[in-house]
Amino acid sequence: MLRPAQMKRIAIVAPKEARQAVVTVLHDLGVLQVEPLSKDALGVLRVESDDVRAKEVSEELLRIRSIKASLPSRPVTERRRFSSIGELFTVLKSIDIDERVAELKKREDEMLSELEVLSERLSIVQGLSFIQGDLGIFDLKSASSFYGVLETEKFQSFREAVTSSSPGSVLYTLNEDGKVRLVVVVPNDQLEGFGSTVQKLDIKLQRVPPLSGSSSELSEQIKSKIKEVTEGLNRVRGELGELSDRYYSLISSVEEQLTIESRKVEVMNSLGYTESSFALEGWVPSSKLGILRVSLEEHTENRAALFEVPTDQKPPTLLENPRRLKYFESFIRFYSLPQPDEFDPTLIFALTFPIFFGLMLGDVGYGLVILGISFWIIRRVRHHRGERTFVPLALRRFAGNIFKPSAFEKLAMAMIPGAVVGTVLGFLFNEYFGFPLNQYLFDYLDSTLHLGLPQSGAFLQPITQLGLKTLLLLSGYIGLFEVSLGLFIGVLNGIWEDERRHSVGKFGWLLVAWGVALLGLTILHHGTIFPLQNPLAGGYIVMVVAGLGLIAYGEGAQALVELPSIISHIISYTRLVGILLASVILAGVIDGIFLGTVGRGPALLVGGLLILVLGQVFNLVLALFEPGIQGARLIYVEFFSKFYRGNGRRFTPFGGSRTYTLAEVELKTEKKGP
Numbered sequence: 001m002l003r004p005a006q007m008k009r010i011a012i013v014a015p016k017e018a019r020q021a022v023v024t025v026l027h028d029l030g031v032l033q034v035e036p037l038s039k040d041a042l043g044v045l046r047v048e049s050d051d052v053r054a055k056e057v058s059e060e061l062l063r064i065r066s067i068k069a070s071l072p073s074r075p076v077t078e079r080r081r082f083s084s085i086g087e088l089f090t091v092l093k094s095i096d097i098d099e100r101v102a103e104l105k106k107r108e109d110e111m112l113s114e115l116e117v118l119s120e121r122l123s124i125v126q127g128l129s130f131i132q133g134d135l136g137i138f139d140l141k142s143a144s145s146f147y148g149v150l151e152t153e154k155f156q157s158f159r160e161a162v163t164s165s166s167p168g169s170v171l172y173t174l175n176e177d178g179k180v181r182l183v184v185v186v187p188n189d190q191l192e193g194f195g196s197t198v199q200k201l202d203i204k205l206q207r208v209p210p211l212s213g214s215s216s217e218l219s220e221q222i223k224s225k226i227k228e229v230t231e232g233l234n235r236v237r238g239e240l241g242e243l244s245d246r247y248y249s250l251i252s253s254v255e256e257q258l259t260i261e262s263r264k265v266e267v268m269n270s271l272g273y274t275e276s277s278f279a280l281e282g283w284v285p286s287s288k289l290g291i292l293r294v295s296l297e298e299h300t301e302n303r304a305a306l307f308e309v310p311t312d313q314k315p316p317t318l319l320e321n322p323r324r325l326k327y328f329e330s331f332i333r334f335y336s337l338p339q340p341d342e343f344d345p346t347l348i349f350a351l352t353f354p355i356f357f358g359l360m361l362g363d364v365g366y367g368l369v370i371l372g373i374s375f376w377i378i379r380r381v382r383h384h385r386g387e388r389t390f391v392p393l394a395l396r397r398f399a400g401n402i403f404k405p406s407a408f409e410k411l412a413m414a415m416i417p418g419a420v421v422g423t424v425l426g427f428l429f430n431e432y433f434g435f436p437l438n439q440y441l442f443d444y445l446d447s448t449l450h451l452g453l454p455q456s457g458a459f460l461q462p463i464t465q466l467g468l469k470t471l472l473l474l475s476g477y478i479g480l481f482e483v484s485l486g487l488f489i490g491v492l493n494g495i496w497e498d499e500r501r502h503s504v505g506k507f508g509w510l511l512v513a514w515g516v517a518l519l520g521l522t523i524l525h526h527g528t529i530f531p532l533q534n535p536l537a538g539g540y541i542v543m544v545v546a547g548l549g550l551i552a553y554g555e556g557a558q559a560l561v562e563l564p565s566i567i568s569h570i571i572s573y574t575r576l577v578g579i580l581l582a583s584v585i586l587a588g589v590i591d592g593i594f595l596g597t598v599g600r601g602p603a604l605l606v607g608g609l610l611i612l613v614l615g616q617v618f619n620l621v622l623a624l625f626e627p628g629i630q631g632a633r634l635i636y637v638e639f640f641s642k643f644y645r646g647n648g649r650r651f652t653p654f655g656g657s658r659t660y661t662l663a664e665v666e667l668k669t670e671k672k673g674p
Helices: 016-029 051-070 085-094 098-130 152-165 188-200 215-268 286-299 323-335 346-361 364-383 393-402 405-429 438-449 465-496 500-524 535-555 557-597 602-642
Strands: 007-015 033-035 143-151 170-176 179-187 277-285 305-308
Touching (some): 007 286, 016 277, 051 085, 051 098, 051 215, 085 215, 098 179, 098 215, 143 152, 143 188, 152 170, 152 188, 179 188, 277 286, 323 346, 323 602, 346 364, 346 405, 346 465, 346 557, 346 602, 364 405, 364 602, 405 602, 465 500, 465 602, 500 535, 500 557
Antiparallel strands (some): 007 277, 007 305, 170 179
């Protein structure tokens, strides 16, 4: 947990006939990151590509996906196991519904297109019901007819424009309920000017198709045709549904297995070969090496040999943290993955970020609202994704452009402990959306239990002189502790990586930080820093001087120019109090404006309520984002800069999850993928 998982570079050598079994074990176990062969191995091995197998798998995968896309979806309740690729291709041959599905899908598309045309024609015919007689009068060789519905005001502009641009046009209209139904007949030689007018006025018109008969007769004919086509469409969809009932579950399993086989072919084409054997190399976590060895022996009948390969290459990074800390790994990856031999800061981030967030929040009301939002996000992502919601579509689309649903879930999980801390501190500060409420409870408890609780209702009030001094001092201690911890970890990193001068330099910075902090505290307590009068202060000065010497030795004299940064990083933690005060004061101002409108008439009260709601929503948005951003920034900049290099390469093992299929090999040894 304090460092990423230890990795081993390994090589696997086996006969060619065991290739499929080896790659299958590697996929289902999911613990090996396959790497390109080393230069030494490429000197004696050659690369072979099984283009025939790759083509077969690719073509079958394309065929199956095409069939699946054409069938209506069905729930898949069974998972299938394919013991070999031969069994997979045997099953594929039994799925011989390509032509039938393609034919039905083609008919469905044709009927849908026909229904669309018929519906549009019916709309026009019904709209032309104000025209008496045969609608064939609009089927002219020398002119074109158009139908539309306009607002009365817009129709006046349209009529004037048409008269001007297409003087030979004829208008047939019916004005009812503030709208005008119209047919305009335009000579073909005036269509260009008419089209320009329609575009300029942003009017939508439909061309009247060739018709024969009255509006009522045509409506009945079209409705009858729509009914006939709809019945045919239902029959086609019914047959597709029957095929889906029989094949959808099997097709889903086959598609997933073909996708896996496609990945396997890619790996096989990257292996190194001799006449009778093959070899591959990769990285595996040390804790999984035994499982991998046993599984290979079991499923290749001891024909596969596994060797550890000495190498100077840096392995990929795999973070190993308890399940409840996994959500905070996203914050570490967002910044940068640690190197494989570095300290993993996930645990410290998980402990300090909620404290920083809660201290900057410091309000029971805001804390409970953020808790509710977090639980709602988690519940929706896990169980109700895709259902209707009160969140506006524009806001959902904006959120979707920022994070995926899984990322929102991780963010919500990380916010919960911070919201809890903020709620607890809000109780101590007596802040409920800026309103003080504890005193009413404390008065009752004091009168009944005589607990001696503070009459103000607050154990610590941030905006009082004493409260501000206390919080600023607390933030200074937090900054000193956080910076010191970062430097101490830097010392450990130097020891782990056998960089002694690096460790000495970090220890020098640690001495300087504490020496300066202790001198500052002495001044704050009105003490003297003259060594002859205060020997302790002399010791602090010695710490600073010794630290500067160690820095110059470990990192070079040029590193001393960074001396002001160590002080600014400690002081930077006072922003914890600054953001808290900004939120408390803003909430107090909003509440004060509202309370000032109470008892001064309904109009002012409504205005005050509006200011209260909008102001609290604004402050809540700030409480959501500002503590999160500033809390993460303090850790990234002031803490990580003391020891963290990052730029690690993520461990990506060969394998993948299965939804519709079972593992091809039954691993007797307990298997837990990283």
